[in-house]
Amino acid sequence: MSAQIAVPNRSDHREAVRPPSAPNGGPPVRPAAARVSFWLGVVAALLAAVVPFVVSDYDLFNLSRVAAVAIGVASLNLLTGFSGQVSLGQGAIFGIGGYAAMMSMRFIEMPAWAALLVAIAVGGVVGLVIGLPATRMGGFNLGLLTIVIAALFPVLLYRFSDFTGGQAGVTLSAPALPSPTEALTDAQWLYLVVLALLLATIAFLNRLVGRRTGRALSLIRAGRILAVSSGVDTHLVKLQLFVISSMIAAFGGAIFAFVLGLVVPESYPLIFSITILVASVVGGSRSWVGAILGAALVVYLPSITSSVIPGEASAYLAQLVFAVVLGVCVIVAPNGIAGGIRRLAIWMRRRSRARRSPRTAPTASPMPETTPDREEPR
Amino acid sequence: MNQQKRIRGRVATIAVAAVAMLALAGCTPRAAAGDSAVADDAPIVIGASWPQSGPLGSVAPGLSGLEAAIAAANEAGGVDGHEITLVTADDAYDPSRLVENERKFVEQDGAIAVVNFGGISIAGREYLGQKNVMGVSMAGNSPLSDVEAFPMQRAFWPDVSWEAQLQGKWLTENKPDAVVGYIGFNNDLTESHLAGLAEQGIVPAQVAAVAPGTADLSAQISQFQAAGVDTVIFNIGAPTGGSTLAYMQQIGWKPTVLLSSTVSDFHTVINLAGPEAVKDAYSFEFFKDPSDPRYADDEVIAQYTADMEASGHDADVSNALALEGYGLGAALIDALSRAESYDSEGLLTAWDSFDSTENPMLRDGITLDASAHGRVVFQYQLSRFDGTSWTDEGDIQDVRDLGIVD
Amino acid sequence: MTEFLQIVLDGLMTGVVYAALALALGVVFQGTGMLNLSQGELAVVAAYIAWACTQAGIPIWPAIAIAIVASAVLGAVIYHGVVRFVPPHREDSLMTLGVTLLLGLNAIVSMVWGTDPRAFPSPFGTWVANFGGLRLTSQQLGGVALVGATMLVMAVVFTRTTFGLRLRAVAQNPRSAAYLGLRSGLWLSAGWAAACAVGAVAGIVAAPTAGLSPAMMTVPLLMALAAANIGGISSRVGVVVGGLLIGLLTAIGGRYIPGLGGDLNVVFAFAAVIAVILVKPAGLFGRESVVRA
Amino acid sequence: MSLLEIQNLRARYGRVEVLHGVDLNVEEGSIVALLGANGAGKSTLLRAICRAVDTSGSCRFDGVDLSGRSTAAIAHLGIGHVPEGRGTFADFTVEENLRLGAVSRTRARSRRETDADLELVYETFPVLREFRRRQAGALSGGQAQMLAVARALLGRPRLLLVDEPSLGLAPLTARDLFDRFTGLRDEWALTVLLAEQNAKLSLTIADRAVLLSRGRVVHDGPSGDLATVDAVHADYLGASEFDLSHADARTKETR
Numbered sequence A: 001m002s003a004q005i006a007v008p009n010r011s012d013h014r015e016a017v018r019p020p021s022a023p024n025g026g027p028p029v030r031p032a033a034a035r036v037s038f039w040l041g042v043v044a045a046l047l048a049a050v051v052p053f054v055v056s057d058y059d060l061f062n063l064s065r066v067a068a069v070a071i072g073v074a075s076l077n078l079l080t081g082f083s084g085q086v087s088l089g090q091g092a093i094f095g096i097g098g099y100a101a102m103m104s105m106r107f108i109e110m111p112a113w114a115a116l117l118v119a120i121a122v123g124g125v126v127g128l129v130i131g132l133p134a135t136r137m138g139g140f141n142l143g144l145l146t147i148v149i150a151a152l153f154p155v156l157l158y159r160f161s162d163f164t165g166g167q168a169g170v171t172l173s174a175p176a177l178p179s180p181t182e183a184l185t186d187a188q189w190l191y192l193v194v195l196a197l198l199l200a201t202i203a204f205l206n207r208l209v210g211r212r213t214g215r216a217l218s219l220i221r222a223g224r225i226l227a228v229s230s231g232v233d234t235h236l237v238k239l240q241l242f243v244i245s246s247m248i249a250a251f252g253g254a255i256f257a258f259v260l261g262l263v264v265p266e267s268y269p270l271i272f273s274i275t276i277l278v279a280s281v282v283g284g285s286r287s288w289v290g291a292i293l294g295a296a297l298v299v300y301l302p303s304i305t306s307s308v309i310p311g312e313a314s315a316y317l318a319q320l321v322f323a324v325v326l327g328v329c330v331i332v333a334p335n336g337i338a339g340g341i342r343r344l345a346i347w348m349r350r351r352s353r354a355r356r357s358p359r360t361a362p363t364a365s366p367m368p369e370t371t372p373d374r375e376e377p378r
Numbered sequence B: 001m002n003q004q005k006r007i008r009g010r011v012a013t014i015a016v017a018a019v020a021m022l023a024l025a026g027c028t029p030r031a032a033a034g035d036s037a038v039a040d041d042a043p044i045v046i047g048a049s050w051p052q053s054g055p056l057g058s059v060a061p062g063l064s065g066l067e068a069a070i071a072a073a074n075e076a077g078g079v080d081g082h083e084i085t086l087v088t089a090d091d092a093y094d095p096s097r098l099v100e101n102e103r104k105f106v107e108q109d110g111a112i113a114v115v116n117f118g119g120i121s122i123a124g125r126e127y128l129g130q131k132n133v134m135g136v137s138m139a140g141n142s143p144l145s146d147v148e149a150f151p152m153q154r155a156f157w158p159d160v161s162w163e164a165q166l167q168g169k170w171l172t173e174n175k176p177d178a179v180v181g182y183i184g185f186n187n188d189l190t191e192s193h194l195a196g197l198a199e200q201g202i203v204p205a206q207v208a209a210v211a212p213g214t215a216d217l218s219a220q221i222s223q224f225q226a227a228g229v230d231t232v233i234f235n236i237g238a239p240t241g242g243s244t245l246a247y248m249q250q251i252g253w254k255p256t257v258l259l260s261s262t263v264s265d266f267h268t269v270i271n272l273a274g275p276e277a278v279k280d281a282y283s284f285e286f287f288k289d290p291s292d293p294r295y296a297d298d299e300v301i302a303q304y305t306a307d308m309e310a311s312g313h314d315a316d317v318s319n320a321l322a323l324e325g326y327g328l329g330a331a332l333i334d335a336l337s338r339a340e341s342y343d344s345e346g347l348l349t350a351w352d353s354f355d356s357t358e359n360p361m362l363r364d365g366i367t368l369d370a371s372a373h374g375r376v377v378f379q380y381q382l383s384r385f386d387g388t389s390w391t392d393e394g395d396i397q398d399v400r401d402l403g404i405v406d
Numbered sequence C: 001m002t003e004f005l006q007i008v009l010d011g012l013m014t015g016v017v018y019a020a021l022a023l024a025l026g027v028v029f030q031g032t033g034m035l036n037l038s039q040g041e042l043a044v045v046a047a048y049i050a051w052a053c054t055q056a057g058i059p060i061w062p063a064i065a066i067a068i069v070a071s072a073v074l075g076a077v078i079y080h081g082v083v084r085f086v087p088p089h090r091e092d093s094l095m096t097l098g099v100t101l102l103l104g105l106n107a108i109v110s111m112v113w114g115t116d117p118r119a120f121p122s123p124f125g126t127w128v129a130n131f132g133g134l135r136l137t138s139q140q141l142g143g144v145a146l147v148g149a150t151m152l153v154m155a156v157v158f159t160r161t162t163f164g165l166r167l168r169a170v171a172q173n174p175r176s177a178a179y180l181g182l183r184s185g186l187w188l189s190a191g192w193a194a195a196c197a198v199g200a201v202a203g204i205v206a207a208p209t210a211g212l213s214p215a216m217m218t219v220p221l222l223m224a225l226a227a228a229n230i231g232g233i234s235s236r237v238g239v240v241v242g243g244l245l246i247g248l249l250t251a252i253g254g255r256y257i258p259g260l261g262g263d264l265n266v267v268f269a270f271a272a273v274i275a276v277i278l279v280k281p282a283g284l285f286g287r288e289s290v291v292r293a
Numbered sequence D: 001m002s003l004l005e006i007q008n009l010r011a012r013y014g015r016v017e018v019l020h021g022v023d024l025n026v027e028e029g030s031i032v033a034l035l036g037a038n039g040a041g042k043s044t045l046l047r048a049i050c051r052a053v054d055t056s057g058s059c060r061f062d063g064v065d066l067s068g069r070s071t072a073a074i075a076h077l078g079i080g081h082v083p084e085g086r087g088t089f090a091d092f093t094v095e096e097n098l099r100l101g102a103v104s105r106t107r108a109r110s111r112r113e114t115d116a117d118l119e120l121v122y123e124t125f126p127v128l129r130e131f132r133r134r135q136a137g138a139l140s141g142g143q144a145q146m147l148a149v150a151r152a153l154l155g156r157p158r159l160l161l162v163d164e165p166s167l168g169l170a171p172l173t174a175r176d177l178f179d180r181f182t183g184l185r186d187e188w189a190l191t192v193l194l195a196e197q198n199a200k201l202s203l204t205i206a207d208r209a210v211l212l213s214r215g216r217v218v219h220d221g222p223s224g225d226l227a228t229v230d231a232v233h234a235d236y237l238g239a240s241e242f243d244l245s246h247a248d249a250r251t252k253e254t255r
Helices: A002-006 A010-017 A031-053 A057-083 A090-107 A112-134 A139-159 A186-210 A212-222 A224-229 A234-260 A270-283 A288-308 A314-332 A336-356 A358-364 B002-024 B054-059 B061-075 B095-108 B119-131 B160-174 B188-199 B218-226 B240-250 B266-273 B299-310 B320-338 B344-351 C002-032 C039-055 C060-081 C091-113 C138-160 C162-172 C174-179 C184-210 C218-231 C236-256 C265-279 D042-049 D071-077 D094-104 D111-124 D126-130 D141-154 D171-188 D199-203 D223-228 D230-237 D244-249
Strands: B044-050 B084-090 B113-117 B134-138 B153-155 B180-185 B206-210 B231-235 B256-259 B282-285 B379-385 B390-398 C128-131 C134-137 D004-013 D016-026 D031-035 D054-061 D079-082 D159-163 D191-195 D208-213 D216-222
Touching: A031 A057, A031 A186, A057 A090, A057 A186, A057 A212, A057 A234, A057 A270, A057 A288, A057 B095, A090 A112, A090 A139, A090 A234, A090 A270, A112 A139, A112 A234, A112 C265, A139 A270, A139 C218, A139 C265, A186 A234, A186 A288, A212 A234, A234 B095, A270 A288, A270 A314, A270 A336, A270 C091, A288 A314, A288 A336, A288 B084, A288 B095, A314 A336, A314 B084, A314 C091, B044 B061, B044 B095, B061 B084, B061 B113, B061 B299, B061 B320, B084 B095, B095 B113, B095 B119, B113 B119, B113 B320, B119 B134, B119 B153, B134 B320, B134 B344, B160 B188, B160 B231, B160 B256, B160 B282, B160 B379, B180 B188, B180 B240, B188 B206, B188 B231, B206 B218, B218 B240, B218 C002, B218 C236, B231 B240, B240 B266, B240 C184, B266 B320, B282 B390, B299 B320, B320 B344, C002 C039, C002 C134, C002 C138, C002 C162, C002 C184, C002 C218, C002 C236, C039 C060, C039 C091, C039 C184, C039 C218, C060 C184, C128 C138, C134 C138, C138 C162, C138 C184, C138 C236, C162 C174, C162 C184, C162 D094, C174 C184, C174 D071, C184 C218, C218 C236, C218 C265, C236 C265, D004 D042, D016 D042, D016 D216, D031 D042, D031 D171, D031 D199, D042 D054, D042 D159, D042 D191, D071 D079, D071 D094, D079 D141, D094 D111, D094 D141, D111 D126, D111 D141, D111 D171, D126 D141, D141 D159, D141 D171, D171 D191, D171 D199, D199 D208, D199 D223, D208 D223, D216 D223
Parallel strands: B044 B084, B044 B113, B113 B134, B134 B153, B180 B206, B180 B231, B231 B256, B256 B282, D031 D191, D031 D208, D079 D159, D159 D191
Antiparallel strands: B282 B379, B379 B390, C128 C134, D004 D016, D004 D054, D208 D216
């Protein structure tokens, strides 16, 4: 059965035929249309930038959490969505970044920006150490290795409590990113900084997968043999990606720690790492917007469901609702919410066009996006 | 055309995402943060962020007890005509959700105090300090005694290291040659506990610090036996403590067993281990266990049971954690009733003036007293399990009198 | 020496549960390509069903039989109602689906039966066998016997019966199987049912020792994943040996390797797994594919 | 009445339509060669008959409408499919593979009948008897192809769909295999629809040839006519597929 992991599926081949950066990135093919999307992106970013002047600090705190988690999810998208490696340990690396940043600020009294750099560096080193064996494994093995790392991380935090602060973790006595002006509260400033960092991260990732690496990546996803025959050193590319992904995860983790104002072991249980994967898949692992949507879902949905559902067993009912929502997402939109929305938009557009010119009617039928995958009789 | 479609799809995605982000914000309009001072007849708001699901979902009954106590107080007319509003939220034992909940309580609900459970309360201290809102945690973790650095944070349970010192003292006096084995979780509770034992000159020969969820300790028990352990200290909750005691019973190994107070109740340990397996175990206790038959006719417990049933929490009545939550609620109401102002400061001052204050959860003869440690319980009753019930051994011991705490 | 042998025995006995759970993981993985992270929770459901039956006055053995059958049905229903909608090569989607099943089942168990751990009576009584200074409890011995019997039944079913042959055929190549007239949906449901029945045995064997609680199988699941890796998830013998090995290594590591203790002892076991994977990616007993081009 | 009647059959992979309305009749007892270049839609047509791809249009087998039936159900009606790449179960022994072929026997037959058929198959393909305990994955290409055909025979099909049997075989092996089809047809009362890129080879055994090009039937007639048709030269025979040696150099994925 190992063949099932190693040998790429036919539909993977088909996917590889698409341009490598299909969802949201990639070299602009149609300048005019690309410009429209670019400006819409700018509008969205501006809207997000207006938010802090409209909503309360409490909401800003949650939005900042979403943005920080989104960076972690985006880093996993780079792995899962763009190089086909499913990691369950991203939460641990996220946590390592948080610890690295907080400890350098607390104990070496670094400025916040330097602490972020330290987090990125530590993330890179950890990524290299894990990546060396990990990139030689596929599917199931990689899943196990990373799940082990995620499971051991909190244990190690307790074990080396002299170093990590144990249960009390590492706290800062003042906000990590205090507002430089009177005009903005700390929460507003923090939100704006985190938002800017999120956008910068996505821009960086988008460039990364849109370029040569992106093409190498789609070859790797399509299958090792194909990639090797195209002259791509798959191990090296995968390792590079693993390291970059770890650096970004650690970066996101550092920001998350800044938002929360502390790091404690309980923030990074195994289930947190798993949640990051869930966010990636449910949001859409091949889309950067999907990373944001996925992060928003896993941050907001549990709180919303548990506050909406009253009664004695509300917490577990909320958990059940959360699980059902996720399950429905996975089944209804296998390419994530972002993929689902995209598909819906295309379908609506085609339907409206079909109404205008009935001759093109045959193409207007809504094709479920999974059809290519469904030919396999089940 | 395909490209164009794809790009339009992309546009739509971004637009929808932008809208979604705004919608998700819940859109609480930006306004001046609510003043925590309470108007004459306005309700007093207390927030409770409690694990109701997640790894510590089994402590949820504590919240039921808290709710029952508050509901009973409101039924009796509230505090000086003020109704008490208890706002609750599940934190699933996740620090970031705890902080989120605390922010909501403080910024949106205008809570004057925040109550929560367990070690993750540490995550909220900093924020509560900034906002000058009182926090009370039901936790024995030593870091929560740091009132100097976090002046708004109080803890309801005593520090685990105190009880550890009592155990150490007891061992030195009664079993000076004991070969001690210790079983606890691999976290700071174990560290504090071992530090407390060391303070009294007891260094366990064997320590099994296991990850939560580990239940099969047969290999550790074999190791203990081989090392000649004759006294085992348990500071481990469900399910590990109970199943390990049951295993020891089955293989016929009967060392002296010391159970930590918070893991000595029927729900956590005895029901799982079976009463025979716990027989002759010792524990330094401070709270009552509503499941213990000795309290079947206890008036305070009867009142507690009535209040639990009145607030619809029948299912949790027998759980000691529910009684402890009820006790916490009673302590808050007690403090409020003596508070000069119904805000954080007033509540905190009143909390810090507990003096031989009675509380429904406490063993007879034990009272709440304020202290510089931010903790309120100092007295313990050494108890032995006789196979059906915990029986008192000797007098109530006060860690302050014994020089364990100054 | 006695202590060493006793710890070896204890480790192996602990590993029995991992082995059974790993076998369930393997059967599901081979059939549907899904790393079923909810396998442990499914075992918990089975144990609760057995417990609920005993509470309703049904004797323990019929209760266990009911639980195993109910689990099999539940497995088939889950495959048919949920899993089949996700294409088998979508590893990430399937894993996420496993997580959602885990969360959902955990929520349901917690709502129905509460989170307080409950005592689950050992179906094997409470005696202890002593020999040569070593001891085994009735639960340990019974657990080995029950899991062993389950493995034996599975081995016979899989290799000696038409049912097993068809099941394996669908798992190996659903398209080819369909051309031969095998309804893959039906047979993959059957595979899930078989896996969940084996998982149920794991849950029932674990429950008397661990105490019945919704999180009872979290650690065993992690260990079973390791077991499947070290033995090779494609091999039924491999996962069983892997499970025993993980139990053994964990116990020995915790005792004899300084500094590991009762929480990091898994590191030793996992290090062994990773070493094996690096040398032999398909696991000790796993076969590389023998397909000829 | 033809055994198989296909009208306006369309098939698609995802949004890409591969067959654009195929009409085809297959008479009982005939061997029909389905020819065409790589990508012409031969394999897709066979899959479409079995409803293994997204299909629309009419397809009747022995008067029974196949639409709405599952691939497995169609196998039970008596259509055997030897898929491209053989689709044998590599980890199973040869005999296990063969016994799996008996799943779709149209009527519930006794085990004895299956055993008799197994014996018959072993007589036809002695090499399979020799290797009956061996893993199918260990067989050579030609042996594996024989196994695939033999396995389909055990289902006692009335119509046998064979997809690219010469793929990856040495020329002599391929020739040997093709030479058996006529005998098989008579012995097992088969009708054969044979999709094959190697036209020369298949025309030697086919009664009729159907030429597919880009998802459409461009020629349908007795196999002898084929070489004279212009379309054939233009679209297909001009390519080097007639060259036998080239057939082995093809590197299509085999499953």
